[in-house]
Amino acid sequence: MTPTITLAKGDITRESADAIVNAANSSLLGGGGVDGAIHRRGGPAILEECRKLRASQYGKGLPTGQAVATTAGELDARWVIHTVGPVWSSTEDRSELLASCYRESLRVADELGARTVAFPAISTGVYRWPMEDAARIAMETVRSATTAVEEVRFVLFDDRAYEVFARQVG
Numbered sequence: 001m002t003p004t005i006t007l008a009k010g011d012i013t014r015e016s017a018d019a020i021v022n023a024a025n026s027s028l029l030g031g032g033g034v035d036g037a038i039h040r041r042g043g044p045a046i047l048e049e050c051r052k053l054r055a056s057q058y059g060k061g062l063p064t065g066q067a068v069a070t071t072a073g074e075l076d077a078r079w080v081i082h083t084v085g086p087v088w089s090s091t092e093d094r095s096e097l098l099a100s101c102y103r104e105s106l107r108v109a110d111e112l113g114a115r116t117v118a119f120p121a122i123s124t125g126v127y128r129w130p131m132e133d134a135a136r137i138a139m140e141t142v143r144s145a146t147t148a149v150e151e152v153r154f155v156l157f158d159d160r161a162y163e164v165f166a167r168q169v170g
């Protein structure tokens with residue numbers, strides 16, 4: 001099945017969903033942007049599980065393009081799915097890694113049984129991916145995914161990001 005795609009504007013940590021996706025970095029130990037906001041509002045339980053992941057199967061950190069779930073702590077969600085987007089490069093095409101973030105997050109969501117998943121615009125902040133291109137990749141990847149997730153909600157932080165994604169929805 002293909003999920004229904006919806007758009008929302010604002011802070012992803014205010015959303016209610018089965019799973020909220022974090023644009024994490026490979027350390028899994030927090031950062032700025034979405035990552036900082038999720039840990040701030042979600043509370044210490046999320047970081048505690050991230051530390052356990054670092055001490056077990058992700059000793060070297062979570063590789064770019066992969067995804068892993070933890071509790072959502074105090075967020076209005078059951079899980080946070082952490083995924084590491086690629087840093088934008090003008091000399092190397094890393095699109096497949098960005099697509100992989102969306103695909104792998106949906107795969108993890110399926111394993112968990114999540115039916116509604118909220119995504120930020122992965123890699124478009126500190127990692128500098130151009131919004132138009134990131135929106136195209138996000139949308140194409142979700143549209144072509146085979147998943148039991150019923151709703152994929154893209155949560156865009158500002159008007160411009162929202163408009164760029166809205167154009168992709170058509």
Ligand code: ADP
Binds near residue numbers: 011023024085129161
């Ligand atoms: P990355 O390191 O993958 O680029 P960032 O968190 O820096 O991740 O930014 C990803 C996108 O999320 C950017 O478009 C940024 O404006 C947006 N963003 C930042 N904070 C939030 C938030 N609290 N909720 C939703 N989107 C956010």
